[in-house]
Amino acid sequence: xxxxxxxxxxxxxxxxxxxxxxxxxxxxxxxxxxxxxxxxxxxxxxxxxxxxxxxxxxxxxxxxxxxxxxxxxxxxxxxxxxxxxxxxxxxxxxxxxxxxxxxxxxxxxxxxxxxxxxxxxxxxxxxxxxxxxxxxxxxxxxxxxxxxxxxxxxxxxxxxxxxxxxxxxxxxxxxxxxxxxxxxxxxxxxxxxxxxxxxxxxxxxxxxxxxxxxxxxxxxxxxxxxxxxxxxxxxxxxxxxxxxxxxxxxxxxxxxxxxxxxxxxxxxxxxxxx
Amino acid sequence: xxxxxxxxxxxxxxxxxxxxxxxxxxxxxxxxxxxxxxxxxxxxxxxxxxxxxxxxxxxxxxxxxxxxxxxxxxxxxxxxxxxxxxxxxxxxxxxxxxxxxxxxxxxxxxxxxxxxxxxxxxxxxxxxxxxxxxxxxxxxxxxxxxxxxxxxxxxxxxxxxxxxxxxxxxxxxxxxxxxxxxxxxxxxxxxxxxxxxxxxxxxxxxxxxxxxxxxxxxxxxxxxxxxxxxxxxxxxxxxxxxxxxxxxxxxxxxxxxxxxxxxxxxxxxxxxxxxxxxxxxxxxxxxxxxxxxxxxxxxxxxxxx
Amino acid sequence: xxxxxxxxxxxxxxxxxxxxxxxxxxxxxxxxxxxxxxxxxxxxxxxxxxxxxxxxxxxxxxxxxxxxxxxxxxxxxxxxxxxxxxxxxxxxxxxxxxxxxxxxxxxxxxxxxxxxxxxxxxxxxxxxxxxxxxxxxxxxxxxxxxxxxxxxxxxxxxxxxxxxxxxxxxxxxxxxxxxxxxxxxxxxxxxxxxxxxxxxxxxxxxxxxxxxxxxxxxxxxxxxxxxxxxxxxxxxxxxxxxxxxxxxxxxxxxxxxxxxxxxxxxxxxxxxxxxxxxxxxxxxxxxxxxxxxxxxxxxxxxxxxxxxxxxxxxxxxxxxxxxxxxxxxxxxxxxxxxxxxxxxxxxxxxxxx
Numbered sequence: 031x032x033x034x035x036x037x038x039x040x041x042x043x044x045x046x047x048x049x050x051x052x053x054x055x056x057x058x059x060x061x062x063x064x065x066x067x068x069x070x071x072x073x074x075x076x077x078x079x080x081x082x083x084x085x086x087x088x089x090x091x092x093x094x095x096x097x098x099x100x101x102x103x104x105x106x107x108x109x110x111x112x113x114x115x116x117x118x119x120x121x122x123x124x125x126x127x128x129x130x131x132x133x134x135x136x137x138x139x140x141x142x143x144x145x146x147x148x149x150x151x152x153x154x155x156x157x158x159x160x161x162x163x164x165x166x167x168x169x170x171x172x173x174x175x176x177x178x179x180x181x182x183x184x185x186x187x188x189x190x191x192x193x194x195x196x197x198x199x200x201x202x203x204x205x206x207x208x209x210x211x212x213x214x215x216x217x218x219x220x221x222x223x224x225x226x227x228x229x230x231x232x233x234x235x236x237x238x239x240x241x242x243x244x245x246x247x248x249x250x251x252x253x254x255x256x257x258x259x260x261x262x263x264x265x266x267x268x269x270x271x272x273x274x275x276x277x278x279x280x281x282x283x284x285x286x287x288x289x290x291x292x293x294x295x296x297x298x299x300x301x302x303x304x
Numbered sequence: 305x306x307x308x309x310x311x312x313x314x315x316x317x318x319x320x321x322x323x324x325x326x327x328x329x330x331x332x333x334x335x336x337x338x339x340x341x342x343x344x345x346x347x348x349x350x351x352x353x354x355x356x357x358x359x360x361x362x363x364x365x366x367x368x369x370x371x372x373x374x375x376x377x378x379x380x381x382x383x384x385x386x387x388x389x390x391x392x393x394x395x396x397x398x399x400x401x402x403x404x405x406x407x408x409x410x411x412x413x414x415x416x417x418x419x420x421x422x423x424x425x426x427x428x429x430x431x432x433x434x435x436x437x438x439x440x441x442x443x444x445x446x447x448x449x450x451x452x453x454x455x456x457x458x459x460x461x462x463x464x465x466x467x468x469x470x471x472x473x474x475x476x477x478x479x480x481x482x483x484x485x486x487x488x489x490x491x492x493x494x495x496x497x498x499x500x501x502x503x504x505x506x507x508x509x510x511x512x513x514x515x516x517x518x519x520x521x522x523x524x525x526x527x528x529x530x531x532x533x534x535x536x537x538x539x540x541x542x543x544x545x546x547x548x549x550x551x552x553x554x555x556x557x558x559x560x561x562x563x564x565x566x567x568x569x570x571x572x573x574x575x576x577x578x579x580x581x582x583x584x585x586x587x588x589x590x591x592x593x594x595x596x597x598x599x600x601x602x603x604x605x606x607x608x609x
Numbered sequence: 610x611x612x613x614x615x616x617x618x619x620x621x622x623x624x625x626x627x628x629x630x631x632x633x634x635x636x637x638x639x640x641x642x643x644x645x646x647x648x649x650x651x652x653x654x655x656x657x658x659x660x661x662x663x664x665x666x667x668x669x670x671x672x673x674x675x676x677x678x679x680x681x682x683x684x685x686x687x688x689x690x691x692x693x694x695x696x697x698x699x700x701x702x703x704x705x706x707x708x709x710x711x712x713x714x715x716x717x718x719x720x721x722x723x724x725x726x727x728x729x730x731x732x733x734x735x736x737x738x739x740x741x742x743x744x745x746x747x748x749x750x751x752x753x754x755x756x757x758x759x760x761x762x763x764x765x766x767x768x769x770x771x772x773x774x775x776x777x778x779x780x781x782x783x784x785x786x787x788x789x790x791x792x793x794x795x796x797x798x799x800x801x802x803x804x805x806x807x808x809x810x811x812x813x814x815x816x817x818x819x820x821x822x823x824x825x826x827x828x829x830x831x832x833x834x835x836x837x838x839x840x841x842x843x844x845x846x847x848x849x850x851x852x853x854x855x856x857x858x859x860x861x862x863x864x865x866x867x868x869x870x871x872x873x874x875x876x877x878x879x880x881x882x883x884x885x886x887x888x889x890x891x892x893x894x895x896x897x898x899x900x901x902x903x904x905x906x907x908x909x910x911x912x913x914x915x916x917x918x919x920x921x922x923x924x925x926x927x928x929x930x931x932x933x934x935x936x937x938x939x940x941x942x943x944x945x946x947x948x949x950x951x952x953x954x955x956x957x958x959x960x961x962x
Contacts, residue, residue: 041409041412042414045420048406048409048424049419049423050423052485055439055442056426056438058438059438062441071447073446073452075449075452117333118333120330120333121332124329131323133326145592145596146341146345147542147588149569150344150568150585150588152568152569152572153344153348153351153578153582154343154351156572174340175340177337177340179341182333195691195693196695198680198689199689200706201660202680202683202755204710204711204758207329214695218696235431236433238433254433254434255433257431257434258548258553261437261552262553268447275438278433278434279430279434285429295493297486297489299493
């Protein structure tokens, strides 16, 4: 009995140490953002600001157009989610429910395309976006990402788990394929669709490399690249930088606190089956 | 249910309806894939083999291995392969080992599981760039919290970001932290798929916790571990976003920390050398391709577990 | 609405599920498609609904060719084996769905749905989701939904197979009642001969994609077209004795018994035959054809007494009147009534009498 108690305590101890390590950077970011410049640059560092200040946030918003970046990020994420959502739902429906010649071959071909790293494609995609005259526009961060094989694959699997009889029943009730998709299949698949859109929003929000390549002017930056550009343009003032980082990270943290279970389960699913 | 299975044997007749309707559903998706995945993929392969650019006609004269020859003679590219290799083969094993321990602990019947999970998984959804800047601050030579903690243990402060010797360790530590959540999630879901009865039986046989871990958990988790290793090797082979904020967009303080994707970015975006950029992109693809084949092989081999 | 099926065939790859089948379902009738699993009855139903396209042949609704129409344009209602209720909709929304598709005004469709809910006795549950209903209630909803758009034809695919025995009897009477009330031409698929016989106007008995017999349940029982029909219908199952014809008499295969049945001359001597007779056909102490039998076992089933007799070396079942006293091991004389005894060709199943 005593040994059991000791084991339990050890488990909690290890978990707590690990958890603190994982969360510490976020904690440190937030604490630093609330300190004055003088307090940030002192040794030993203080675990809690002696003078609590929100000036760093105000300064960040004043020196760089973080409000604009934030809005851009929201717009880009929104259109990414809506457009990817539509193409994914339509394609997943065709692959799970419609009959057409060459379906299986086309699908396995698409799955094999998932192996291609996006980094490989930037060279030509950049040229394509330039040819379309979209360099330094928000569209440049939306248009290349309207179709996702991975999300289509996940949603098709979910659609396939919906019994055939519901489809036949709806058809007999007079519904066309289109009506069936939007009135029956999509409402039933709502949890799966929401999770996919959530993952999509997260990756859109955090995207760094591509937005860096296709945006030149301050007006069209999204948060991560805007944040990065902030240091090269205003010099390193860590208390301000940490305030800016907090602005970028906070929305995702809030999202994660509310949707943890579905995010985690879809990551687990996608990881092991994709 | 059974009666509908036959339906699939039934070959669809090719009519306007069976052809046009699926096409309409697929068109928006396929257009995106063709323009932004299929076309650039083929195009990059072609570019990588083009050589002998003629400035007058603005055309390439022939196809050949010139670009590949060039990058393999480029010290930076050789360096990038080496660095990517070092990064992969330190980050992946260490993070996997740590993740196994954490996943096993999280899989115990513990209180506050939700709180712990939130703490461990949070870095997965946060911007690598923003968090990278936080690490940059923590690595700061004079006022960084990491050096302060080292002095508490009587270790001299390390110039993580400006001493080329410590650039790689700094990147690796951050890399491990950043890849852990994903790794833990996969392993935890693997653990949860292990039938409870094995543990009950082992405990009934009087096995001690560590023995249960070694003789039951590890062997049954082996397929998941294999999968996690490969997926993470694929992911770490593309290391770039982690590198960029730490060193102000440079590949390390002395330009010694090139990675394959950084080299690709550098060739393409900074130097505008499309041929070598495409060649390095193709090398990256071949790397990922081989790793994916290994992954599929592992999955198939273990799928009957 | 009258349904005509002309030379309909369905092939799945190399297997033929329905083979050159023709039948007519008269308007307003309740017809059962009966048969063992894999006999093609569900395939036929799915071809009538339009879920499965036919390979060759024709389906006519009131003379109109619907063979190539998709399901949404055939105007049929259908109840599925697992009910196929839309899980995200309430009962009322489920019943309203076909009307919603038809773009009928909201008020009107709610009124119609409530009417149907009353018809199938689920008016108290219309606000619930399907998962909150029992199997029988779900089935009522499925029927109401199938009837919502006023179909000319109602199709039911094994509608009772997911219910427990007591509910099954209750629901089949409900289906009969609802069909009578609405007078909709109804086809239902079942593998339960008792279910088919009890409520259908006519029963089409299937075997390997072909109709064996298509007549009223009584005709099928009293006048089976072949050995398969005789064997498939009736509980307890019909008694079967294999033997040969000798001098117009039936001789059991191992010659342990002979019956003087006055077999017609058309059946040659030496022909291998199957003698089949129902349990209620056995008579005690008959005047005519008789043979001796030993009582092996006696079961009392409510009012009836079912005895197992040794007839030659074979065992047969027979009902005996409640006034007749029997003892196990007793030797008795048994004979047969005119009705319910059949002779078939042992090989082809063709009936001689």
